[in-house]
Each structure stands twice: as structure tokens, then as C-alpha cells.
Amino acid sequence: xxxxxxxxxxxxxxxxxxxxxxxxxxxxxxxxxxxxxxxxxxxxxxxxxxxxxxxxxxxxxxxxxxxxxxxxxxxxxxxxxxxxxxxxxxxxxxxxxxxxxxxxxxxxxxxxxxxxxxxxxxxxxxxxxxxxxxxxxxxxxxxxxxxxxxxxxxxxxxxxxxxxxxxxxxxxxxxxxxxxxxxxxxxxxxxxxxxxxxxxxxxxxxxxxxxxxxxxxxxxxxxxxxxxxxxxxxxxxxxxxxxxxxxxxxxxxxxxxxxxxxxxxxxxxx
Amino acid sequence: xxxxxxxxxxxxxxxxxxxxxxxxxxxxxxxxxxxxxxxxxxxxxxxxxxxxxxxxxxxxxxxxxxxxxxxxxxxxxxxxxxxxxxxxxxxxxxxxxxxxxxxxxxxxxxxxxxxxxxxxxxxxxxxxxxxxxxxxxxxxxxxxxxxxxxxxxxxxxxxxxxxxxxxxxxxxxxxxxxxxxxxxxxxxxxxxxxxxxxxxxxxxxxxxxxxxxxxxxxxxxxxxxxxxxxxxxxxxxxxxxxxxxxxxxxxxxxxxxxxxxxxxxxxxxxxxxxxxxxxxxxxxxxxxxxxxxxxxxxxxxxxxxxxxxxxxxxxxxxxxxxxxxxx
Numbered sequence: 001x002x003x004x005x006x007x008x009x010x011x012x013x014x015x016x017x018x019x020x021x022x023x024x025x026x027x028x029x030x031x032x033x034x035x036x037x038x039x040x041x042x043x044x045x046x047x048x049x050x051x052x053x054x055x056x057x058x059x060x061x062x063x064x065x066x067x068x069x070x071x072x073x074x075x076x077x078x079x080x081x082x083x084x085x086x087x088x089x090x091x092x093x094x095x096x097x098x099x100x101x102x103x104x105x106x107x108x109x110x111x112x113x114x115x116x117x118x119x120x121x122x123x124x125x126x127x128x129x130x131x132x133x134x135x136x137x138x139x140x141x142x143x144x145x146x147x148x149x150x151x152x153x154x155x156x157x158x159x160x161x162x163x164x165x166x167x168x169x170x171x172x173x174x175x176x177x178x179x180x181x182x183x184x185x186x187x188x189x190x191x192x193x194x195x196x197x198x199x200x201x202x203x204x205x206x207x208x209x210x211x212x213x214x215x216x217x218x219x220x221x222x223x224x225x226x227x228x229x230x231x232x233x234x235x236x237x238x239x240x241x242x243x244x245x246x247x248x249x250x251x252x253x254x255x256x257x258x259x260x261x262x263x264x265x266x267x268x269x270x
Numbered sequence: 271x272x273x274x275x276x277x278x279x280x281x282x283x284x285x286x287x288x289x290x291x292x293x294x295x296x297x298x299x300x301x302x303x304x305x306x307x308x309x310x311x312x313x314x315x316x317x318x319x320x321x322x323x324x325x326x327x328x329x330x331x332x333x334x335x336x337x338x339x340x341x342x343x344x345x346x347x348x349x350x351x352x353x354x355x356x357x358x359x360x361x362x363x364x365x366x367x368x369x370x371x372x373x374x375x376x377x378x379x380x381x382x383x384x385x386x387x388x389x390x391x392x393x394x395x396x397x398x399x400x401x402x403x404x405x406x407x408x409x410x411x412x413x414x415x416x417x418x419x420x421x422x423x424x425x426x427x428x429x430x431x432x433x434x435x436x437x438x439x440x441x442x443x444x445x446x447x448x449x450x451x452x453x454x455x456x457x458x459x460x461x462x463x464x465x466x467x468x469x470x471x472x473x474x475x476x477x478x479x480x481x482x483x484x485x486x487x488x489x490x491x492x493x494x495x496x497x498x499x500x501x502x503x504x505x506x507x508x509x510x511x512x513x514x515x516x517x518x519x520x521x522x523x524x525x526x527x528x529x530x531x532x533x534x535x536x537x538x539x540x541x542x543x544x545x546x547x548x549x550x551x552x553x554x555x556x557x558x559x560x561x562x563x564x565x566x567x568x569x570x571x572x573x574x575x576x577x578x579x580x581x582x583x584x585x586x587x588x589x590x591x592x593x594x595x596x597x
Contacts, residue, residue: 011288183324201386209383210383
């Protein structure tokens with residue numbers, strides 16, 4: 001069960017943890033744009049440098065961050081190999097049957113690998129350093145302009161935060177039901193695919209029932225407190241920008257400028 | 271089956287920022303034939319302990335490694351963790367845990383939430399199918415399910431084809447218990463078996479457990495935080511607090527530690543509270559804190575008064591005057 005905890009919040013106090021979630025979201029989007037704008041190793045190095053700075057200040061163990069990359073390792077290697085083999089370029093290094101390995105292909109693949117790794121690491125840094133509640137608050141706040149076209153932003157954010165909140169609860173519940181069925185001799189490990197799928201039924205049915213029961217109870221509890229969404233709600237935790245956010249803002253601004261300058265003026269030996 | 275635990279420790283999420291030590295060096299022995307109680311408030315480690323009893327939680331293997339490393343350095347060797355249930359050595363990874371689970375039945379908190387099958391019969395037979403070497407015949411299955419449903423006080427004919435989700439709360443719990451005892455475990459472990467039931471339902475469940483203890487399961491272990499439940503029913507009880515076992519005593523002796531129990535944030539049975547109040551006023555009672563024996567000993571105070579003399583509430587107020595009759 002612990003493996004599912006991909007990108008789970010890592011509770012420590014740090015500079016990055018205390019940044020405004022809105023800024024972190026904007027940062028992530030800008031960062032993703034930057035790594036795809038960067039068309040040289042110099043540009044990507046700038047991006048990587050920024051990520052290293054963030055990691056240094058986030059106090060999340062490196063082991064954890066690297067583990068998040070492990071999840072996409074197969075995808076990365078797979079795409080890279082395909083690209084090396086099929087990319088058409090001028091400087092041919094090796095040629096065999098339908099495969100040609102060119103200098104351009106190798107460089108292209110290397111950039112792709114770097115991009116993917118940076119992308120995953122940066123996204124994970126967001127979820128490692130931001131609680132789900134702060135994240136949905138941030139999204140709600142960023143989506144506020146959509147309220148003008150009557151888009152139910154608040155309700156969307158509420159659905160998101162409830163869904164996120166329920167993940168650990170349902171995971172606990174799964175564990176409990178699994179244990180209860182194991183105690184009755186259920187076997188989830190051995191057997192072929194069909195047998196394994198069938199073995200899930202005694203977990204799935206009680207789990208679904210309990211999810212519905214919890215949803216009902218939550219609905220009742222919200223009704224009992226006269227919950228209504230909408231514009232008159234105030235927030236327990238107000239989002240505020242601080243000097244930290246200003247520093248982070250300058251960092252992303254610097255990265256963006258660097259990447260764009262490198263691209264436009266083309267000082268790119270590689 | 272005798273249950274022995276020595277120096278048992280368990281930490282949830284070990285090695286992460288969420289780490290939480292649930293058991294710290296627990297040693298406990300439960301003899302065969304006992305009706306054993308475990309009491310402690312939420313988070314005291316009692317549920318964690320019982321989950322070890324059928325291998326749902328395991329003694330972490332890192333503990334053994336750690337032990338070896340320490341020994342090499344020539345430091346004092348940490349005490350060896352022992353956990354056995356009858357023949358089964360639960361510290362050994364190679365133990366057949368499925369065979370163990372056949373002998374140790376485990377009823378979780380709110381067991382009715384684990385029901386899943388279309389019919390009551392199929393649900394109760396689930397464990398039977400899982401534990402049998404070869405597929406049980408329909409007759410065997412029927413006989414076993416019928417016996418299990420009947421011992422928990424339900425009618426087989428009436429319920430076998432019903433969906434378990436149509437039943438009332440009390441019936442669901444009985445069906446769930448039947449689903450565990452259908453394989454005739456020698457040891458039955460129940461985590462808060464009476465939680466969420468009304469007083470009558472509680473009484474019925476406890477009566478059912480005594481019946482099971484007499485007829486089917488040699489050893490019964492219950493986890494509870496209700497002192498009255500423990501004092502009324504158990505032969506011995508262990509008090510858990512913050513991952514440690516504070517005392518293991520028969521209820522009678524346990525409640526002579528009333529003040530310590532209160533300090534641990536536990537309730538004490540009404541009878542114990544009453545005798546503590548009487549003791550304060552100089553009246554010593556000799557009773558084992560079940561309601562019957564309490565009434566007996568109060569009546570004995572009254573100069574051996576016969577049972578016809580009811581003890582009226584206002585008479586308890588005048589308790590100090592009976593001092594002479596205490597011995």
C-alpha cells in the first residue's frame with residue numbers, strides 16, 4: 001500500500017513548504033514551459049540549477065525525490081531508446097538494418113531524458129511540499145477568474161479537497177478489510193490473474209459500501225452545519241504573499257529570462 | 271494453545287516522519303482455556319498486539335538484524351523477541367500463517383463491515399472454503415454453516431438465502447462472527463466485540479462469547495475499553511497503556527489498583543467505585559467486583575442479613591455506621 005504514496009506530502013518545516021501554494025502552482029507551470037522552451041543543454045542546465053536550489057531548500061530527503069523518478073524510469077528509457085534508434089540526422093555514427101544512430105538523435109534523446117526527469121521531479125516537489133488542502137485552496141484562488149463565466153470554481157475545489165482527503169481514509173479502510181478477509185483465510189498473493197481479480201471482490205464490495213456510507217454521513221454532517229458554498233464563505237487560512245514568495249518569484253523570473261535569452265540569442269554550443 | 275509474547279515491540283511506518291511506536295517491549299502469556307481481557311484506551315497498543323496473534327502484523331525482520339549487529343560490537347544484547355501461539359513461532363518468516371489463521375479466529379471491530387457475499391450462507395462459508403485443503407462438499411458446507419449460525423443464535427433456514435445487507439445491525443454482527451468461527455478456531459480474538467451495540471445487544475454478545483468459550487473455542491481474548499465488560503467476563507485482564515502492559519491480573523485484583531487505573535485515564539467498574547467510596551469511609555468489602563458478589567458482600571455487612579432485606583438507596587448513605595459488621 002505504501003507504494004501508492006507517490007508524491008505524498010512530506011511534513012517538515014522549510015522555506016519551500018511555507019511558500020504560497022498559488023505561487024508554487026504558477027512556478028510549476030512556468031517551469032514546465034521553461035523546460036520545453038529550452039532548446040539547448042545550457043537552457044536545461046539553468047532549469048536544473050533552479051530545481052537543485054529548490055531541493056536544497058525543501059529539506060525533503062533526496063532518496064524520496066529520486067524514488068519518484070524511479071516510477072517513470074521505464075517510460076524514460078523506452079522513449080530514449082526509440083528516439084536514438086529512429087531519429088533522422090546528418091552525422092551518422094552507426095547504421096544497422098532499419099536503425100541509424102546519429103549524433104543529433106543522441107543529443108535529442110539526452111535532452112528528452114533530462115526534460116522528463118526535471119518535469120517529474122519538479123511536480124513531485126510541489127506535492128511533497130504542499131498539503132492537499134493548501135493545493136486546492138491555491139487552485140481555487142487561481143481559478144477565480146472563471147467565476148465570471150459562472151463556472152462553479154468553489155464547488156470544484158471542494159470536490160477536489162474531499163476526494164484528496166478521502167484517499168488516506170479509504171486506504172486505511174482497504175487495509176482493514178483486507179486484514180479481516182485475510183483472517184478468514186483469503187489469499188491475495190498466489191494464483192493467476194483471474195484468481196487474483198476474483199480475490200479482490202471480498203475487499204471491493206465492503207469498500208464501496210463503506211465509501212457510500214461515508215459520503216452519506218459527510219453529506220448529512222455538512223447539511224447539519226448548513227453548508228452552502230459560494231461567495232460569502234470566508235477562509236480559515238488566508239493565502240498571503242510574503243518575502244519568501246517574492247524571492248521564489250525572482251527565481252522563476254530569472255529562469256524564464258535565462259531560457260528565453262539562450263533561445264533567442266542562440267548561444268548554444270550544444 | 272498457549273500464547274506467549276516476550277519483548278514484543280512494533281512501530282508503525284518505521285523510518286518515516288510518521289513513525290509511531292505502538293508496542294514497546296510487551297511481555298504477556300495467555301494460557302489455554304482463559305477468557306482473557308485486554309483493556310486500555312485508544313492508542314494504547316491493545317489492537318496492535320492482537321493483530322500479531324494471527325500474523326497480520328509481523329515481528330519486523332530488521333529487529334533481528336539490529337540484534338546481530340549489536341552483538342558483534344560486544345554491547346549488551348537486546349532481549350530476544352519471542353512470539354508463539356501454540357506450536358507456531360510467529361517470529362519465523364517461514365511459519366505457515368494461513369494454517370495459523372485457521373487456528374486463531376479474529377473478529378475485527380465492527381465486523382459487519384466485512385460482509386460481502388450475495389447470501390448469508392455464502393458469506394459464512396467464505397472462511398471454510400479458504401481454509402479447507404480440498405473443496406468442501408455441499409453437505410459439509412451446509413452442516414458447518416448451519417452449526418455456526420445456530421451457535422450465534424440465528425436460524426439457518428430463515429437467513430441462508432438472504433442478502434447479509436438486509437439484516438439488522440445485531441444480526442449482521444452475528445453473521446460476521448459466525449463467518450469467523452465456522453472453521454472452529456481454537457483461539458478466538460475479538461476486537462471490541464460489543465462496540466456500537468445497545469445495552470441489550472452488548473449483553474447478548476457477551477453471553478454468546480461465553481457460550482462459544484464453553485462449547486467451541488478453548489481460549490477467548492477480547493479487547494475492550496469498557497471496564498464493566500472486562501470485570502464481569504474475564505478470568506484475567508491485561509491493562510495496556512502507551513504501548514506497555516501495566517498489569518496482568520484477575521479482575522478482582524486489578525480493581526484494587528483503582529487509583530492507578532484512574533490515573534491511566536481508564537474507567538473502573540461501578541462496583542469498584544462504590545467499594546472505593548465505602549473504603550474511604552472505613553468500610554472494607556471483600557468481593558470480586560461482579561455485581562452479584564458486590565451485593566452479597568454488602569448484605570454480609572448488615573450482620574449477615576438475609577437476601578430478603580433489600581438495600582435501599584438511602585441506607586448506603588449510612589454505611590459508616592456498619593463498620594462493626596465488616597469482618
